[in-house]
Amino acid sequence: MNILWAPWRLKYIEKFNEKSEANEENECVFCKIAQEKNDDANFVVTRSEHTFVVLNIFPYNTGHVMVVPYKHVPTIEDLTMDELKDLMRMTKLIVKALKKAYSPHGFNLGANIGRDAGAGIEEHFHLHVLPRWRGDTNFMPTISNTKVIPEDLGTTLNKIRKALNEILRDERALDL
């Protein structure tokens, strides 16, 4: 599939290659991002006690994020209730932030467990949050095998962080 107007893409292909090499040494991309504490460069939106939220560097749509537990486990039943609660709390928060930042018409939430189910990084469980717009699966991808991603990832990162900060500020204000 061709991507139109994607000036940022080369940088991410390079990054992906680095990550692929890291994978050959059995280093997990999510663990690496979690440990590096280089959140701007890694497009980490936010972190909590057990979870971080990161932009998908090959997004299906603008605002496509992944909610990832720090714990390196392949499947949901390996997470404790505390870790699951935190994961869902962060999922709720990021859905709110995406609504505020982008006003999508809907969302897909989901996880692929196991390579045969489509998991790209099967050794480390993660939940996809994908904003959807009416018509986003329309004729462009179908007829021309081309998908338009209208925004670079740095801009997306800033917009989601801003919305998230506003939500957290409002929630704190409500608590008072």
Ligand SMILES: [Zn+2]
């Ligand atoms: Zn991992």
